[in-house]
Amino acid sequence: MGALALLLFLVLRLFAVQAGVGAGIVGDDGASCFTACLAAAGVRNVTTRGSPGYGAALGASIQNLRFAGAGAPKPAAVVAPASLEELRAAVRCARAAGLVVRLRSGGHSYEGLSYTTEDRSAFAVVDLAALDGVRVDASRGTAWVEAGATLGQLRPVPERVTAFAANRPGSAESVARLVSAWQRVAPRLPVELYVSAFVGAGLPESSNRTTAGVSVTFKGLYLGPSHEALRILAGI
């Protein structure tokens, strides 16, 4: 008799959950509760799943395209607060709607921590792009930098900069030799010249995708004209 009661309870619960989905209470990931709360708080830059512009708002700064595909869990909404007050409201509304908050600054979390989730709980992306204030107090030697600020805002950038990418496919041994040389050279370059290295198979930067095996791509940014960058590179 006890077992029958338990079974009945489970069936009823299952029915209740399905009824919730049908009524849009559970099925919309709390998005309607979230957007109503945000609207009441005057937060306007909100894009919900399925609405126009959702893909653009979500994809604006996803750096690891593995998490941009259809298989990756997507947020119920992307909200971009325009002020600290709006940011507070976004966090409060997400909590009230039962949504986990994913905070995104520049989207450089290669693990996707700022725009997807592994445990499949309903979540919202709070994009901090508009909160990019930088205040420097030279007398105290302190700086206050908001999370949406990007590197270009933190460093004086000359009118002309040079960017380049060089891809070198090859055997694991030849790629390892190049990476080893980069490890020796890169730390000694002038601070105006930044060179990164990406190692992988079939990288999109590869100029010859038919090449099997691995490749290394060096990406460079020089804060100055190309002839200066070339002079430095030639002297290595």
Ligand SMILES: *[C@@H]1O[C@H](CO)[C@@H](O)[C@H](O)[C@H]1NC(C)=O
């Ligand atoms: C909304 O926020 C995004 C950043 O997620 C920004 O690019 C866009 O310009 C904002 N739109 C408005 C109307 O402020």
Ligand SMILES: *[C@@H]1O[C@H](CO)[C@@H](O)[C@H](O)[C@H]1NC(C)=O
């Ligand atoms: C790509 O690499 C393969 C193997 O080294 C070579 O046979 C082919 O000609 C290359 N293709 C181009 C467009 O460079």
